[in-house]
Amino acid sequence: MNQDYIIPNNWSVIEEGFDASRVESSESLFSIGNGAMGQRANFEEHYSGETFQGSYIAGVYYPDKTRVGWWKNGYPEYFAKVLNAPSWIGINVSINGEQLDLHACKKVENFRRELNMKEGWLSRSFTATLQNNMQVEVNSKRFLSLELDEVGAIKYSVKPVNNNATITFQPYLSSAITNKDTNWSDKFWDTLQVSHENELAFIQAKTMKTEFHTCTFMQSQLYVNDNSIAINLDAQKSENLVSFSYTQEVKKGDVFSIHKFGGYTVDRNHDKNELISAAKKTLKTATDLGFNGLLEKQKKSWGNIWEMADIAIQGDVKAQQGIRFNIFQLNQTYLGKDSRLNIGPKGFTGEKYGGSTYWDTEAYCIPFYMATKDQQVAKSLLEYRYNHLEKAIENAEKLGFKNGAALYPMVTMNGEECHNEWEITFEEIHRNGAIAFAIYNYHRYTGDYSYIPEKGLEVLIGIARFWQQRATFSTHKNKYVILGVTGPNEYENNVNNNFYTNYLAQWCIKYTLETIDKVASEYNSDYTRIMAKTNLSKAELEQWETVADGMYFPYSEEHQVYLQQDGFLDKELITVADLDKSQRPINQKWSWDRILRSPYIKQADTLQGFYFFEDQFTTEELERHFDFYEPFTVHESSLSPCVHSIQAAKLDRMEQAYTFYLRTSRLDLDDYNHEVHEGLHITSMAGTWMSIVEGFGGMRIKNDMLSFTPKIPKQWDAYSFKINFRNKILKMHVSQDQTTFTVEGNSDLQIMVNDKLITIQPNHLVTV
Template sequence: MKEYLKGDEWNIVEEGFNPDFNKISESIFSLGNGRFGQRANFEEFYSGESLQGNYVAGVYYPDKTKVGWWKNGYPEYFAKVLNSINWIEIDIKVGDERLDLATSKILDFKRTLHMKEGYLERQASVQLPSGKQVKIHAQRFCSIANDRLAAVQYTVTPLNFDGTIEVSLGLDGDVRNADANYDEHFWEPVTRVEQDDCRYLTMRTKKTAFDVSTAFYYRAYRNGTLFQPVAESLTREQYVGYKLQIDVREGEEITLCKIIALLSSLNVAKDDLFNESQAALASTKANSYDDLFMDHKRAWIKKWAESDLVIKGDISAQQAIRFNIFQLNQTYTGEDPRLNIGPKGFTGEKYGGATHWDTEAYCIPYYLRTADSRVAKNLLLYRYHHLQKAIENGEKLGFTDGAALYPMVTMNGEECHNEWEITFEEIHRNGSIAYAIYNYVNYTGDRRYLADYGMDVLIAIARFWKQRVNWSEEKQAYVILGVTGPNEYENNVNNNWYTNTIAIWCMKYTMEVLRELEAESPSDYQNILVRTQLDIERETGDWKQIVDRMYLPENKELGIFLQQDGFMDKEQTLVSDLDSKHRPLNQHWSWDRILRSVFIKQADVLQGLYFFEDQFDLETIRRNFDFYESRTVHESSLSPCVHAILAAKLNKEDKAYDLYFRTARLDLDDYNNDTEDGLHITSMAGTWMSVVEGFAGMRVRGNSVYFSPMLPKQWDSYSFMMNFRDIVFQVEISSEGIKVSNTNAEKDLSVHAFNRYHEVKASSQIKIVNKQ
């Protein structure tokens, strides 16, 4: 853990500069607007350890797979989110000395992420090797009011000298990915344009031929007054910009405002990119930097009004949850069904920046409850539009007749992950996609989605499970062999309980919805049979037989479900027996040692108990929780939140709080020593779930919202906003009970709390006291 950030309810503050933490801070202080994002790299040159990164949503490169040996079915490439044109550059030279915080003496330093208004600010005073001292003040934002725009305001002040400073500011397309498998340059230049006071640079990805066009103009101010410095154009093959010569006096503030437009061919036709870039910049010229900034801040105020979660009495917990919400809101806006949520968002390159099952299992619950239903629907449509690719992925592995295996990692629906034990074996991902359809329909009541889109996906997934099982004569049951469950510290196991359980559920749910549609809408039902070519009697008969006779491993003596066959053959050590010097295991132990150990990376059996809690009594959940939690090292970012929710359900307040705190501050405190690679964006949704589904006990049953609240002793109260079937309401939980405020002017809200039913009339609020 690295606890170097200051506690603050609305800000992330770093005081003093530690170069060893710089890459961590570059991740933590990242910005984005749903279309593109930027790590918190310095505007000026920095020769120290850094991961430069500007990423554009949906733009990727198929980097050739790098493996020790090839296996049938391996993807030919691993899709990489691309480090794109560097637009933040404002490089400073004082005389012959380059301003570089790695080689200068830092007199003071403060970096602040202002989450309420959505911008990054940095202040520093430095002494160059010559003894000259300068102060810098940098501020930037990626506009969410207009997702084509970004802006930088950079002020440099000489503190103890008069002289000349040289400023280079431009657009640099000569960038590379740190994670390139063969150190390949993924971009090639298309155009450089110098027109009037604007500069334009367009780069194209090799192979995928995405064009990214970035443009800017600047304004210079001396002590707040606009002036025109001596300027010359700077151009190279992949660079365009200016070099400015500015005479300065001691104490004089020189401010440079850089207004940027960033567009890609994902959203604009290539032939129109230049004109659209021109128009984007032209639209800003009647406004000042402050005007653009104010529009951006107003948009953030609206976002917080929809999604804020307030914790009173615990600053660290409050700061953490807002940080997680902030990063989620600036990563994905739901405007484009072609986009999804990479595990690192716009904050780093690890995992290729592509879509994983994290979206369905963790992110959809967050967006379902904090945004309009179309946002979550677009996440589901992303998978629907990739259904044919999922069927093709299945065919590559030998599956037939429309059986779909959704990819473990993808940008375009095609599998691009190349670790065999995950690519071929972590098939439970299919189940989370089916569960997300159920979750969406159950929460929104949008049954039209099933008829139009969802059933096609469910049927294709059920077909996969039918072909993936086999009959065991010895067990006289269906089994699923050679899988990796959610716990990736176990590979190539037989009968992973969670995988077998979710396979059963997928087939049962598919049959259940088919029956309901047949009764409710015979025409839709017939259309589904035709377009999916479903042999209803034969195929559902096969599914039912598997459901009825699937093998589920368990230990009846302990009263637990076994994570997989043979789990009890392992030496049953507990996490409490581990010396802390071995943690995290994946950075200290060999893979062989990890695989032979009992230690669990993340929720596995408990993931199933979380999804399907209504199928199990409380004591069954308790026995399994006690057994597996004590063996779980939580070295996946996705792990603590599931455990926290179950711990709260079991009334294990201290455990629930500890696990919430771990998931909430995973990146801020660098629990797993990997924040420098980028933030764990998808698990951040689990932080929100830990509070709302965990402490507040929120569930949806029928047309009502249920709460079974717990108030951690560290908190005075907590409150959050929710959107349920177009009713936006606020829930506040304190020692006095629950207050529910319905903001909808027309619709009443049905709420269950403390085992009692309540109706919250339109535009009203009620207080519910626990009478037990």
């Protein structure tokens, strides 16, 4: 059973009624972030029930020593942990001497929580009856500022309902934090200094090993019935905690509020000796604006994001809520302001996967950021990989590759491989190809070639060298084969000739050879510099070509399909439809041994190749492969439904495309995979955007221009979206009977719609 407690709403995620069993799931779903930091939706007041506390700072990590009972050459020495950072959100609340704790209250009524995606804030309200019979109404609202991205703000109000009350607010900072997801019981943080000065408090701490210096800070303002009041504070501190107590006699029906401002300054952005003074400066700006002033700026910032990124769906509230939730979380995770950062698969919502960079960025996220932001944001993501090229070469050297061959890591924080499962680390090498594909895709979409001669070609050469060395010549087949790999389907390990991997390897080499020729003829000085730097010879290029031209692809004449890998037909081919439902999800019910021998596919694998290289196959070939592989696909990866939705739409199977769309857009909201308590699936959310724009909208780049084949699910009245294509903003609106296009700006845009050329003049509506 999927969960279904989230109330459908066009612009908000809403939960009503308090249920302790949902607390950890809701902490994930209602997470907030601003690209520089983020936090799970933990309660501000003390909570003694089951909870997963999490506050995270972008780019701050810890190298947790890999925990395995054996060691092999080339094995990563550590797993990069996204760190639970010192917490600044806490406010202990006591009423007539009794602590407010929802887990211990006699009664909790009217509990409501809302994540307002349009304006970028989280609120919570409830009426609680404490063990001392005091009844109070509580309202809180908080957000992480996009404008001042080192600071967040909380407005927390308590109203006594049945009597006068003595209420104490105790805002605090704490560095007594641990990670849920840890291999050893290492201490991750070293608290350096706990201090306070007037109404300001600071905890300076550094991470062990990586030595990131941080300052966590807070300052509060107090109000009765919205009138500012001054209260003498009682300060307390210990080795990893600092708190202020403010006590006030509050009449029945009056409202006592605290506005708390907190956040982090980090030595990634400031001198480590200046972190307190940077915090003071940030706090002054925040408190001068006040909670309401900061909130107004927040609404404006989110308004600007939605102006470009929104996808509006009419007639289907669950579908609308799903896509906006995905777009919202992507923007909370990464805004493209800092090229040292990337998009972790859980963003700021949990600790699983180490919060690091995966191939998801190149395969799924770059199209979203290219189309909904300035192209520089996508270019920053490409530059991130160029900056890690030396490390990718080192990673390949550890595995025995030579001569500048580069193997990008499966998981990384700083370019080093830090994934600790051998069948992924050593074998899931297709990640290398996704990085080359992203370079091609960026140029194809933006028309900007500058990155390639400046940086991208060096990345392509390192990748092509890896593929040429990784292939083995089979005298038996008289072809080049690639042995011992894991494809995108992680339910098969150590297989030979995974079609997707072999196809990608061939494509990468050929694309690199073409690119070298283009740079040689059009960017001569870059070409000379790169050839000298890489020592690339004519003989080596010929070797590449021999491997690419001689690449082997397993094929079944009987089924007329490329085989996912050499031994796929040796499996017992029972489709998912014939699998007992009680056995699902198989990754939680079966042994790994049983999964590896089964035909079940975690996510698009052969079909991932058909997705990337669609124009190299006919629609009939896609249909054959889709009909062969989808029935074996269990979609137990968050990255699976989106690719299948796009392909089902291309094949005019709109009911299936719609079902896959709902599954990808509501994967977390409805908790399809029963794991949302661990955090959200951020990178797959970009795939949800692609399901609409590339799936239903049919957007492609053909002959260097935008092309569309619009379709619409029967469940919708209409949908619309905007894309930024080469600095022109195109808006597309699709209803059941027509499609309209407008372009902003002052120059025409030529596009293809259903294979017909159309010219759109600025601010003129064109109807198809």
